[in-house]
């Protein structure tokens with residue numbers, strides 16, 4: 069076995085819940101959360117007060133210990149309050165993308181066993197339709213509630229002074245969804261131990277300074293935003309300026325207004341920073357280091373961004389199933405094309421995915437990761453868990469990679485089915501399942517087609533049903549619109565006579581990929 073060990077000293081496992089860990093690092097007197105558009109802000113003390121008051125209210129309503137709170141909201145300061153109040157009360161939070169259709173929300177509410185749904189008024193109609201047939205009996209609205217719904221402020225009760233007792237290794241603090249290496253999105257069970265150790269591991273490698281602020285536009289419902297921005301910044305005594313959705317002009321204004329030394333971005337934003345004319349009008353000299361992750365960033369684009377801004381352009385690597393960080397570029401130490409070095413307590417292997425033999429140093433193979441940040445497993449899915457976390461506790465990432473002599477990770481290809489559209493997960497199996505419900509579609513396969521702006525575009529191959537004419541791209545899009553979020557939409561369509569499959573019936577995606585490449 070050829071194990072690459074982290075060069076950092078191990079961090080000790082802490083005995084705190086994720087909310088206790090965040091509280092321990094906060095500066096009560098400092099501003100920790102600012103709503104970017106309005107400038108409305110919360111100090112550390114106000115944040116802690118809000119969390120405890122809401123935890124008291126959730127407990128009083130029966131939405132505390134052992135319950136599952138579904139949180140479907142954009143990045144606003146209250147997101148952080150709701151998340152940590154649910155955890156403080158002993159609950160589990162399942163994070164839902166607020167751009168989901170009612171159909172998708174309904175599926176996640178059922179799968180996660182959600183007890184209550186917290187959202188904003190803008191999504192009240194989606195929420196109302198989505199709770200049909202689920203265990204959710206009430207909808208809580210952050211802000212003024214429409215009739216029949218509960219307003220978050222009405223829930224603020226006598227504070228719950230202490231963290232509800234939970235088993236740090238067993239209790240699921242957060243349940244985000246990921247399709248992993250194959251199939252439909254699955255609930256990723258992350259314990260307090262997973263989240264807290266990943267905060268400590270990442271901080272040991274990333275040297276955040278107290279009172280450092282960043283602009284948080286990466287969505288908190290995705291593990292990158294939830295942990296690396298929300299939890300890590302607050303646990304480091306830093307602060308967040310939240311943006312409910314990405315807008316380049318607002319992003320640039322907030323960077324200069326709050327003089328943020330470090331940015332956390334995804335490749336489409338790297339493209340904008342490297343190429344968009346609007347960037348010329350700003351003095352971004354405060355930015356010393358930019359971390360890009362969630363999808364591949366080419367060395368050329370990374371260099372172009374770094375040179376234009378006069379800053380260190382770096383990448384990190386993570387995965388929902390890894391809480392999410394395993395590799396980061398320490399401050400000022402990014403290498404073009406590389407996704408960082410292993411954080412403390414983290415081991416890696418590069419394995420031939422067929423023979424399972426370790427590859428010689430420098431050669432490509434599947435990246436396997438082991439460490440205390442590896443998820444507990446997929447919810448109600450022991451088979452998917454067993455094929456992802458294999459003997460010895462190694463997590464198979466489904467990514468093809470190698471290490472250089474300095475221990476930097478290079479992701480070169482993807483073995484798994486996953487498509488990344490602007491860093492967002494699109495599970496081909498989910499899009500295929502929806503396509504197959506269309507009466508004129510007999511069979512379907514979905515792959516990612518490389519695209520310079522989005523990274524990949526979901527592309528569908530469809531076979532007409534017997535005696536039917538295949539639908540056009542417009543018809544397919546109109547059909548999927550009410551079923552799938554915008555980013556999962558099919559953007560390219562090809563009608564074929566048959567989908568290539570293996571003897572066991574598995575779609576041969578590699579063949580389709582080679583076909584469009586050649």
Ligand code: 4UW
Pocket residue numbers: 246291292296359360361362363364365383384385386387388389392393395396407465466467479482488491492493
């Ligand atoms: N290069 C190429 C990369 C890269 C990449 C990820 O949606 P998920 O499950 O999770 C994420 C998490 C990313 C992340 C979180 C925290 C962090 O610090 C950090 O670095 C700063 C990154 O995206 O998708 C996981 C999949 O996304 C791809 C890869 O296929 C991985 O399995 N991916 N980072 N730098 N591909």
